Amino acid sequence: VTTLGKHFVSRMSASHLEALGLRALVANDLRHYAHLAISLARSPQQLQSFRQALRDAKETSPMFDAACFARDLERAYSAIWSRYAMGRPPEHLAIPSDRPKKDNIKPHIPESISP
Numbered sequence: 548v549t550t551l552g553k554h555f556v557s558r559m560s561a562s563h564l565e566a567l568g569l570r571a572l573v574a575n576d577l578r579h580y581a582h583l584a585i586s587l588a589r590s591p592q593q594l595q596s597f598r599q600a601l602r603d604a605k606e607t608s609p610m611f612d613a614a615c616f617a618r619d620l621e622r623a624y625s626a627i628w629s630r631y632a633m634g635r636p637p638e639h640l641a642i643p644s645d646r647p648k649k650d651n652i653k654p655h656i657p658e659s660i661s662p
Contacts, residue, residue, distance in 0.1 A: 548572050548587065550580045567604045572597065615646040 549560035551573060561573045574580035587594045605611045623642045630637070 548574060548580060548583045550574045550577060563610065566610060567601065567608055569597065569600060569604075609644065609646055612646055615644060619644050619646075 549564060549572065550557055551561050552558065564570065564572050572583065574583050587597070609615060619642060622645075623640065626640050626642060627637075630640075
C-alpha cells in the first residue's frame, strides 16, 4: 500500500503498483491509506489475493525482468552511438523490447479493497 504524494519515492511506488495492475493499493491521502491498510489487515483472504497477484505479475511483467531490461538498454545505447558516429543529430528512437511475450499467463488482479 502506498500514498500518492509530492515526493519522488511516493510517486515511484504508485507508478510501480499502477504498472503491475495493482491500482487498488494506491491511496489518495493518508486517511485513505489507513483505510486500505486496516481493511487488508482485517481481510487475510483479500491480502492473500493481492499477494498472489504480485507473485503472478513477477511472471508476466517486464518490471521483474532485469536481464531483458539490460539488453534493451544496451540496444538503445548502441542505436544512439551509431547515430552519433554517423554524424546524425539526436532524435526520438523507438527500441522494441526483445522480451518474449507471455500472453498465456493472466494474473488475477483484485479490483478493489473491501471496506
